[in-house]
Amino acid sequence: MDLRGALRRTAMTRPAVLAVTLPGATELRLEAEAEVRRRGWPVVDAPAAADLLVVCGDPASDDTPWLDGIERSMPEPALRIVAGESGQLADALDTARRDLIDKAATRRAAEVAEVAHVADVSDEPGGHEHGDHEGHGDGHDHTMGEVAGLPMAERGDDRDELRLDRLHVPIGPASSDWPAGLVLRLTLQGDVVQGVEVDHLPLPPSPRLPFWDEPWLRAAHGDEVSRGSAVRRRCAAHLDSAGRLLAVVGWDDVAARCRRLRDEVLSGASRESIGGDLRRTVRRVERSRPLRWSIAGLGELPADRARAAGVSGPALAADGDAHDRLLKWLHEVERGLEGLDDARPLAPDDRTGPRGRLDGPQPPSRALLDILPELLTGAEFACARIIVASLDPDLDELALAPVSGAAHA
Amino acid sequence: MPDAAPLWATVVLPVALAVAAVVAAGFDAMLSGSAERGPAGSVREAGLRALAPLREALRLLVQRPRRTTAADRLLGRLGVVLVPVAAVLAGAVLPWGFRAVSDPSVGIVWFNAMEALAWAAVWLAGWGPNSALSLVGGYRFLAQGLAYELPHMFAITTAALGAESLRVGDVVAAQDGLWFVVWMPAAFVVYLLSALAMSFWGPFEHPVSRDAAGGAAAELAGVDRLVFLGGRWLLLVVTAGFSVPLFLGGGHGPLLPGWAWTLVKTVAVLALLVAGRRALPVLRMERYMEVAWMVLVPLTLLQALFVAVVVLNR
Known part of the structure; x- marks a missing residue:
């Protein structure tokens, strides 16, 4: 025993x-x-x-x-x-x-x-999978009714005008490889997203600056920040986003490498020690035709539309789809290699964080969240996850608006 | 040529398949480990990483199973159990050297029928828990089945055509001298793709992929999860192993005895699949379907036509 x-x-x-x-x-x-x-x-x-x-x-x-x-x-x-x-x-x-x-x-x-658990689904915004429900084809078109205390699915026209079951499925905040705090309330028919409501967890006022934007915000406040540390932060932010997107796409091997590189950049590894590994990883992603074929055309965001929505940063500069944004991140990381150990102070008027301009009327991630509904509607579930990961909004920034305003004054 | 295998082979088969699955999963875990944590510094570290699948199995055995609200327990369980059962039943016609547990005259049809059980298995496992993401995983496998099954059938039909028999033993015997892979390369490549697809593993793991929190496996805990995901490795081993009698000459080869050649070839195919997986993201059927039907179906049909013409003129 x-x-x-x-x-x-x-x-x-x-x-x-x-x-x-x-x-x-x-x-x-x-x-x-x-x-x-x-x-x-x-x-x-x-x-x-x-x-x-x-x-x-x-x-x-x-x-x-x-x-x-x-x-x-x-x-x-x-x-x-x-x-x-x-x-x-x-x-x-x-x-x-x-x-x-x-x-x-x-x-x-x-x-x-004790018998096995029965998941309780009554009141959570994002218990992200258990106990959702689907209606069975019972021949009736009514939407009310309950099974085991759960409401039945309602029906609605799908994109081919077939009346199909609709499920309301919240995604996040506990999904893996997902922006912290983001909750998307999806209306799904099968696995096609028919409606999206963007929501997030409450953002408590925090004395801490958003981690990825910290060097630029501190410089704006008048602190001494070296250019090298800002470049490191930008590279790490992009490697984090790229790792996330690659994990969602299901290329675990390269995703793991991006994350390892991210941690090495943040912990102060020298350019010589990571340069080779980093360039190899970037080349591998660049040259992968299956990857291009798999995610090209998803989340198409031309520059003029992006600008109109207030998007700045890599998502604007990429001027294209999820694959373009991924390459944009990786190329910025590669360019940043040169400046990793630049000890000169960061100019206080440099406010271009990893996700865009920090001195705009709203934080850059706000714009990324605002364009989500139009990009996601009509996409399949898997594509929707890829599109979200390819924009990778950082909700920490949403608490930021007053800070950047103050810095501006 | 094929002899009847002794009765004990029936007992040994599941054990041998399980050992092969653990070894393959261990190799996979080692490769993943070096991507995540850098190359293993010592032999001991490498060994520890390779043991990850066994540790994982033990962990799942200790976890208590759970169930979800209003779950369809019967069908869900059935789906979970069907995965390893289908793998072992398909393995029954897999020849070791020149002997299989059973070598019926319609062995190839039997093999394909057992694999088709995987369709039911994944769909039922996705349906069972009454959960949206599980169901999405189930849908994904149906789409995957539609994409891979036709080219797959043409590929294995081509091998049967070359041997003019549906008996696996005859297919092996027909490759004495010239392996089928030499004059049926397209069928071989398509077979390998569909081997991955029907074991929903690697580039074809979309039905159970991370983006849907594990898809069809999202709600499985404890033993259920072990049986389902372990069964997936069994399926991979069996389908990869079946490429050996179909295309790689089975037990034929110089010097070594038949069983050793089967082993060497199976290990080579599995190693190729596990290592090759590193080069690819997960393929979504929404994109792959077009390739499957517009490129692979015509390709395998041309391959079958070529083989048929050769056979008629011989």
Whole structure:
């Protein structure tokens, strides 16, 4: 019998992690990703597969219901930890692992008594998959009615004017490879997006500047910031976005390389040590014809339309589809290699952050969010995810508007 | 040439397939590990990375299964279990050297019929949990089936045509001297693509891909998840392994005995698929369908025509 106990304990030595990032916690997310990767723990993308829920950032009270929902829909032994401050993550993960091992080893009595979980879907904005519902072709056209407490799907005309079931599916904020805090309320027919409502988690006022825009904002406030550190931040931001897009496209190998490079750039690796690896990765993406063929034409955003919508930065300069935006990011990263160790101070009037101009009337990510509905409507679910990832809005910036105004004055 | 295999082979088959699946998954985990964390510094580290699939299996065994609201448990479970069952049943006609567990006169049809069970399996597993993203995964596999199945059937029909028999043993016997891959290269390549597609793995893992939180597997936990995703590796091993008797001469080869040649060739095909996966993103059927029907179907038909003409004139 003790063999079983030993096996249970061994099983949880590397728990599977589902990481959820709250707005404003980009730095914590990067720390968590690096730490989990260093330990070799598996990272999963659905509550059903996870043992350990790692929440990056301080949850507001509004966040509790949907986080609870995710935790409830994880199979036992399940645990949630909150990584609220940087530097404490390693300890928190150690403790969590110990608790999970204890839980796994002692749960035998409960196993018999308790039946499997039933996910509660009543009140969460983004418990992103469980318990959604589909109507069965029952020959009736009515939209009301309930099955097991869940409303039946309603019907509506699809793009070929067939009356088909409509599902309302919220995506985010706990999806993997997804902008932190973003919630898209999709109306799906089959897997075609028929309607989109852009929403986000509450953005608590934070004393911290948005991580990706920090060097430029600090320079604008009069702090001394070196050009090299700004270039590093820009390169890392683009590598992060590129890694995300490549992960959504399903090219895990290159996505993992982009993320590793991102962490090396941020941790101060020299140009010589990463230059070769980085150029090889960029060439690999550039030359991949299957990738081009797979995502070309998705999320087409010509420059004039982008400008009219207030988009600046790489999404404007790319003047094209998801593939163009990916290459734009990677080329900017490659160009940035030269300036990684530039010690000259950043000019205080340089306000071009990774996602666009920080001194405009609205933060650059606001414009990226505003054009989402027109780009997503009519796309298939998979394409919609690719389009979102190819724009990669940063919701941390939304709390920024007054800051840049003040800096301007 | 084919002899009846002894009875114990029936018991050994699932075990052998499982071992092959673990080895293949371990190799895959090693390659993924070096992309994520850099090259392994030591042999020990490399070994630890290769053990990841076994650790993962143990972890899933300890997890408690869960279910979702208003789930169709019967059909969902059926879908999950069908994946490994289909793989093992298809493996029954897979010859080791020159012997298979069973070598019926319609072996190739049997193999294809068992693979077609995967259609039902993934769709049912996606349907079962009553969850939107699972269902999206299920839809994706139906589209995938429509795209790969026709070229796939023409590809294996071509091999049967070359041997003038649907018996797998006869197909192997017909390749004594000249492997089919030499004069049916298009059919071989299409077969490899469809092997990946029907085991919904690698570039064809869209039905269970990350962007839909695991698609058809999104709601599976614990043993269910292990059986489904482990069954997927079994399916990959079997379909990759079947390319050996179909196109690569089965157990034929100099010096080594038949079973060893089968092993070497199977390992080579699996290694090619697992390593080649690194070069490709996931293919979405919305784009792949056009290639499948406009390029691969005519290509395999031309290939079959060529083989038919050769066979008629021999």
